[in-house]
Amino acid sequence: MKSGVSAGSAGERRAVPEFGATSEVDRLRTVLLHRPGDELKRLTPRNNDQLLFDGVPWVDRAQAEHDVFADLLRSRGVEVLLLAQMLTETFAVSGAARVQGVTAAVEPRRLGRALADELAGHLRQIAPGELATILMAGMTFDELPIGPSEASLVRRMYHGSDFVIDPLPNLMFTRDSSFWIGRRVAITALAMPARKRETSLTDLIYAFHPRFLGVRRAYESHTAPVEGGDVLLLSSGVVAVGVGERTTPAGAEALARSLFDDDLAHTVLVVPIEQNRATMHLDTVCTMVDDDAVVMYQAVHDELSAFTIHREDSGVDIRGPVPFVEAAASAMGIGKLRVIDTAIDSITAEREQWDDGNNTLAIEPGVVVAYERNVETNNRLEASGIEVLRISGSELGSGRGGPRCMSCPIWRSA
Structure with missing residues (x-):
């Protein structure tokens, strides 16, 4: 595969990224x-x-x-x-990626709808790097940044060191x-x-x-x-x-x-x-x-x-x-x-x-x-x-x- 080039607005030429593999050893x-x-x-x-x-x-x-x-x-x-850097850059440029990443990590079936909605709303607003870190490293109940929710039985019953979002x-x-x-x-x-x-x-x-x-x-x-x-x-x-x-x-x-x-x-x-x-x-x-x-x-x-x-x-x-x-x-x-x-x-x-x-x-x-x-x-x-x-x-x-x-x-x- 040959590396291609494309012209920029000022006439500059930049390399087009190459992808692909057909062998384990090339x-x-x-x-x-x-x-x-x-x-x-x-x-x-x-x-x-x-x-x-x-x-x-x-x-x-x-x-x-x-x-x-x-x-x-x-x-x-x-x-x-x-x-981690690629994920941070992805969240920085795409709101859809942010929504999908949060949706995959926050489980209403386990957390209950009230707590899940509250947490998802918070995560969609934080900085790209912080969001990437949380989605990779997880989050415990002790680390929840939102105030105690009287409507969340889940939050009251889980131990603080239990994971709200599992680490990877x-x-x-x-x-x-x-x-x-x-x-x-x-x-x-x-x-x-x-x-x-x-x-x-x-x-x-x-x-x-x-x-x-x-x-x-x-x-x-x-x-x-x-x-x-x-x-x-x-x-x-x-x-x-x-x-x-x-x-x-x-x-x-x-x-x-x-x-x-x-x-x-x-x-x-x-x-x-x-x-x-x-x-x-x-x-x-x-x-x-x-x-x-x-x-x-x-x-x-x-x-x-x-x-x-x-x-x-x-x-x-x-x-x-x-x-x-x-x-x-x-x-x-x-x-x-x-x-x-x-x-x-x-x-x-x-x-x-x-x-x-x-x-x-x-x-x-x-x-x-x-x-x-x-x-x-x-x-x-x-x-x-x-x-x-x-x-x-x-x-x-x-x-x-x-x-x-x-x-x-x-x-x-x-």
Whole structure:
């Protein structure tokens, strides 16, 4: 894709933003990240399981680790867009975005009509940055800025530390709520209650931010769950979709049919994975590291299979299952898919899989970002000719996500 230009009113020429991706490994040009913020400070030993964290992270350290990650990408020529800034800018330019964001966060069914109306009216009037922070970090009853309402039984009965608006601590995993395929963006449907509202914020940015005006949608689902961590763009026209804890068979089928209808793919591989937290997404056991290579959790190397869905003139053709590595190579039109296992011994492999050793972010063919703690996996990648850019993830990893989970590529150039 070539970068275009448009003329300004004074004859100046400015670059037209580029969008899109057809592969996991093409040169990364623009990426959407979310620097963890006050939403992580909402995690306690009492609620961290419900909010999908394995522990209570040290927030300052998590932010420092994320800053290093973002700076590393910038040093490699990647434009980094930050979700909080994009959301603030969206609210600044669009009243409709403000109304929709507040409506998604304020639930009359839980708060009662009187309190919900009062809170919504307040939130629609505050500054864009403050609104963005509240919608991301949540709000407790103690933090309600409005005076006690005699008409609200809800307010009288809840504890002050209970949430009026739930926080979104998993928002830093920007891969899940949207992904780009071709020149279109797909808005997903997240399965877990703690994460469902994340897509409402992502949706607002793509719908109302000036950067994305005119961008077309590839897929939108509000029923069958599909999460971006389960979607791998193996090559142009070939997409793998994991089905397990988060993405359902119905979601995978709906996504495949939508991609076929929009001529964004000709083959979709549906890959069953175990339904547990350790393997919540396909990218926790397998990610692309080169045009013809993946890093894969050793324990699933011989077990991972795929149903192949082809687009046909009369509809779709579903075949399989067959071994994933065979199905992928055939669909990609290559002789063999190179597989770099996490580790030889099973104990190390299991430890490094849990620490997101397979969750790498490719910034160009053969160059990936990975957590430094996965020593054996990183050594095996380098022994196979892959350049590994190491970052710390001791606090970021408490939410069960690696560099790929924390990034939504907006533009990759072939």
